[in-house]
Amino acid sequence: MKKLVALILALALTLGCAAALADKIGYTCMDGTNPFFVALESAIREVVEANGDELISLDPQNSNEKQIAQIEDMISNGVVAMFVNPVDKDGIIAGLDKLKEANIPMFGFDTEVADMSYLVTYAGSDNYNAGKVCGEDLVAKLPEGGPIIVLDSPTMQSVVDRTNGFLDAIKDKGFEVVFQKDCMGNQEQGNLNGTDALTAHPEAVAIFGGNDPTALGAAAAAEAAQSKALIYGVDGSPDIKALIAEGKVTGTGAQSPISIGKTIAELYYKWKAGETVEERYPIATFMINSDNIAEYNNGGWQ
Incomplete structure (x- = not known):
């Protein structure tokens, strides 16, 4: 014992x-x-x-x-x-x-x-490249260019880097940023700002979201507005990949x-x-x- x-x-x-x-x-x-x-x-x-x-x-x-x-x-x-x-x-x-x-x-x-x-x-991810590959994909799909919407987040360095990569990739390719606004990396804000952007610029040919939640919000706004704008995000989330498979989102700069x-x-x-x-x-x-x-x-x- x-x-x-x-x-x-x-x-x-x-x-x-x-x-x-x-x-x-x-x-x-x-x-x-x-x-x-x-x-x-x-x-x-x-x-x-x-x-x-x-x-x-x-x-x-x-x-x-x-x-x-x-x-x-x-x-x-x-x-x-x-x-x-x-x-x-x-x-x-x-x-x-x-x-x-x-x-x-x-x-x-x-x-x-x-x-x-x-x-x-x-x-951290190569965020510049994550935005750059989205811009390169857009140029390949729309070589004629056109008006685009950028939904970013200037207080988040990762999103700043992605946006810079995207904009550098489309520079001098016939694209014009007609609307750019902070979405704070948020899906709800992406939807609200995406709706405002498409209301003001229904002719927009593409929307770049600084992350996938922003792009998901923008995709919902585009669907509601019956817009044919190409939608890009950055992350490679399961939700965005499901929408890519359905043809509702164009692409995402994927990270792990x-x-x-x-x-x-x-x-x-x-x-x-x-x-x-x-x-x-x-x-x-x-x-x-x-x-x-x-x-x-x-x-x-x-």
Whole structure:
């Protein structure tokens, strides 16, 4: 009996020590309800928990003020590192300063911050190329050019890069941007602004959305307006791929949230182990359209 009690006490002590050794690691992204970030957070969580640590994940719901407040909460909660995706590339600097003061290392993903020197390293899609392949596809499909609508998000560096890639690809190809407005990466706003844009410019031949939720909103607006405008997004989400298969969306500059999440989480553990990591790790992006949709329309993320 005494041996059994001793064994139980030893096991409890071992488990208690293991629990004490587990680190709390913070996670913040611009919009936790976006399916892209749901998949990305899950990939990070898988790596973190496989290493015996705990991921504390909070959703600022596209509010810079809430994101900074949540960063403060996580600092108080004792996180030892932070995975960071900003609502606002400039606005988040106040939160990064608080992390720096607390000596908490920062690991960026998907969207750059205004001052990348705060970050240990960064993993994100080649966002410029994701927009560029959409522009190249548009030029191939409509070589005569025409009026186009751009639904972007200037506070999100990832969307800025995509928009720049798209606009560079169509430059001097006969296209004219007749409407450009911030949709905050939001499907509802994409629908509202898409509706306004098509009401003012029913002759538009194409709509570029800075991400797939924006493009989904624009696609619904185009269908309601009976517009034949080509619709482009960026992400490669299951929802957008289903609409590409149905012919309701033209294409998306695809990225892989699973690869981004796994990469940045593994980089943290490499850095923690004392290994050298580079400043940034670009993740490849590519075009998904009617030509190759059969390869990717499997109900999940690539």
